[in-house]
Amino acid sequence: RYQSSAPGHSFKRVTLTKPTFCHSCSDFIWGLIGYLCEVCNFMCHEKCLKTLKTVCTCMSPSQVQVPVSHCFGLAGQKKRFCCVCRKQTEGNTALRCEVCELHVHSDCAAFTCADCRSCHLDGNQQQDTFHHHWREGNLSSAARCEVCRRSCGSSDVLSGMRCEWCGITSHASCYTSVPPECILGRLRCMLLHPGCVRLN
Known part of the structure; x- marks a missing residue:
């Protein structure tokens, strides 16, 4: 078994028999060796194991606060x-x-993890800043990383991250470098901010 920097994964070294892309950096995996998580089917390069940021799906519920x-x-x-x-x-x-x-x-x-986009605040909950709501994968092939400006979209694999509020995109290995506060993007004047809706 191989250790990664992200919690929950259980990687094993596998021999690739068909063209395969890395789920972390979106690049093609050259050669015959890849690393596959036996829990969530996450595939990556050996070099990406050390910088992996994507949490295994078995650990995702523990990352959700609300x-x-x-x-x-x-x-x-x-x-x-x-x-x-x-x-x-x-x-x-x-x-x-x-x-x-x-x-x-x-x-x-x-x-699935109960991490849907929250459109309101509960009770006396206070929220001074509004953070990005990241969703992995299914990006447009034209998507560009907000951090490194390289292509991060792929039609061949589940990779890349997208904020469901402001729409910015990033690699799974880059998105933690994006400032956490979300300004809701170019359509912010048309969106009802979750801080304006409160359920008692």
Whole structure:
């Protein structure tokens, strides 16, 4: 087993038999050796193991401070990747959260982390600053990393990160370098800020 800098993963060295892309940096894995997490199917280069930032799906619930359930509907036929098993979704078996655009297989929906985008504050909760709500993968192939300005989108693998509020994109290895405060992007004048909605 191989250790990584991100918690939860259990990597093993595997021999690649077909073209494969790294889930961390989005680049092609040259050669015949890759590193696969036996828990969540995360695949990466050996060099990316030391700088890995993406938490394994088995640990994701422990990272959520305020759980918010997803609101799933049919996803349609467009090519997407499941955020639970990381495999491509197919036809009528695909679901999509109508709030945060999380894509999953119908069989994987029960295993999703309750980390949907929160659109309100609860009770006496105070929030002076508003942080990015990062969602992994399913980016446009034209997406550019906010940190290094390199391409971070891929139609071949679940990789890259996108803020579901302001829309900025980044590599999984770069997004922790983005300032945490979100200004809601170019459409902020049209969005109802979650701090303006309170449930008692």
